[in-house]
Amino acid sequence: MKKKVTFADIAAETGFSKTTISRYFNHPDTLTTENLKIIEDTVKKLGYRENKLARVLANGKSEIIGVIVPTLYMHYYADLLSHILSAGDAYGYKFLVFCSDENREKEKGYLKELLAYNIEGLLVVSHVTPSQELAKLGIPVVTIEREDKYVNSVNTNNYQGGIDATTLLTEKKCEVLIHINADLKKCSPAYGRIRGFREVSETSGTPYCEYLRKFGNDYQEIRRVLEPVFQDIEEKYAGRKKGIFISNDTVANVFLNMVITKYKMLPEEYYIIGFDDSPISREAVIPFSTIRQDTTALAYSAMDILVKLMNERKKRVPVITKTLEHRVIDTKTIIRGTTK
Amino acid sequence: MKKKVTFADIAAETGFSKTTISRYFNHPDTLTTENLKIIEDTVKKLGYRENKLARVLANGKSEIIGVIVPTLYMHYYADLLSHILSAGDAYGYKFLVFCSDENREKEKGYLKELLAYNIEGLLVVSHVTPSQELAKLGIPVVTIEREDKYVNSVNTNNYQGGIDATTLLTEKKCEVLIHINADLKKCSPAYGRIRGFREVSETSGTPYCEYLRKFGNDYQEIRRVLEPVFQDIEEKYAGRKKGIFISNDTVANVFLNMVITKYKMLPEEYYIIGFDDSPISREAVIPFSTIRQDTTALAYSAMDILVKLMNERKKRVPVITKTLEHRVIDTKTIIRGTTK
DNA sequence: TTGTAAGCGTTATCAC
């Protein structure tokens, strides 16, 4: 392994000073074209490779953003991460990625680690660290779809999504409206889906009910929790036109499968709509209706806010705004075979 | 924003030298218990935060591993990444993650960037950069499920998987064996699935055929490509017991959906088995049989090799082995409702 | 347009 080529080597070789070499990379316009050429050739000849770490130490700009996601097993988070990476890439940022598994202590360690690497900003999708703590980190923070009282954030318009989903069901003249969801905390953005459902149900005067259950991540577990719910619905609302709004496509798919397994088809009296527009909503035997979360917009908006904040910090006289920005991204109703 | 607390501050406050403060963090055993305590208190009092970048500059150990995945949209890669992160976490490594979208030029840029951050090792899942080039990077490289002639690698035992899948179909006394796959290059590890299929088909003496097509990533596209294949199978092999081995669960699910949509159930004459054990294989209306890729083992083995190589580099007299290691991870046959 | 020199915050080496 040959030693690394540094500015000093290029300087020695060309007769310029290290400063000039630095300028060649950072302010090439301040050099004469000939000198530019000379250095360029030498850089190639010696096979120079940048050392960003040394640069960070000198000027503090790491170009690194920290990301903490809860897990990558669920498509939604992987999808989000993928858009985050591509959004940041456009600005030249790199990402140190951590999966917290929603473990509070683990996440604490990751945050410490992230700060040790001089990250310029932080994107948090995981839910376990209260925003109040994130706000104390001393760097720009933006969260996506989680509690965000003390930090900047981007969230899906869950409320509107809930309204749209439920309205679609009332328009189809469903005789009873049913909402299946996790038992969410009121501070969670996704709680808006429940609010939307309730509002439309109330104002439309249609009978409605909610099944708020704790579903796990595992298919079998979801099935186990959902089975009695399905039974209950079958018994209580037999013969009535049911509009079912399920707050997540994975669960919606399991439900749909149960219906189809029982009837060998989707009975007229079932109207089903999910949430997220995950691949499964298209890949199901009967592609089902859903409320699309615009993960692309979520990621790009988050990056937009973050970049703005990070840029502000780089100015000579940073104006650290205390005002928080909370953006809301609209959903889109995707109509497929289960609400026709 | 108050200035950063550094070793110098702690040194000034405690009366020790910076060296001793450094020792406090790196070789605490060489300090007296009292002094340890004094420094500990001061560190807390001043609210010191590590600066790993400065440390990297001084000792070269970045504790960062670079990862390049093709995309995160496909569950397989997200799953793999998730295991990679957790495997590396156990060793204290952090990850700079890039998504190449299989774009050669983009990936070239990422590699350069990665090197600029002094990464200690590289994990490549993406396929576009030839291993010959990766080998020239001058850092430990391990690839997962891709061409690996000139680098260390971990691959699924695709051949055995192909054998197992096909054998299962012959055991069920299928009268014709069908394999649906992409038109893979022979150097791609996944080509082993085709070889396995052919071998069992040949030796069993069962009639067989292959449909090698270019499927996209999009559901509609897969459907469009698969539709004529399904038609062809229906016509050519009507009334015969068909054993279909589809080399990927996403495609297998589309195929299964087409069969079920047509027959309202899975006809006796269809035996279907996929590959990967993606969630969709469980979430399909009829959970289908598949060959499980052990992504956990793939990730942990890769990390194991990488850590070994990285550790070797840290020794005073590194022994850079030229011998490459190529590990193979066994598959597991998962039997579900479509091969009974 | 170019150079000098002082950092940036650690760690390594060698004394004491």
Next chain:
DNA sequence: GTGATAACGCTTACAA
């Protein structure tokens, strides 16, 4: 056990 001091490789006033 502890401390000077010189790296590590780059940036940035300030000077020329």
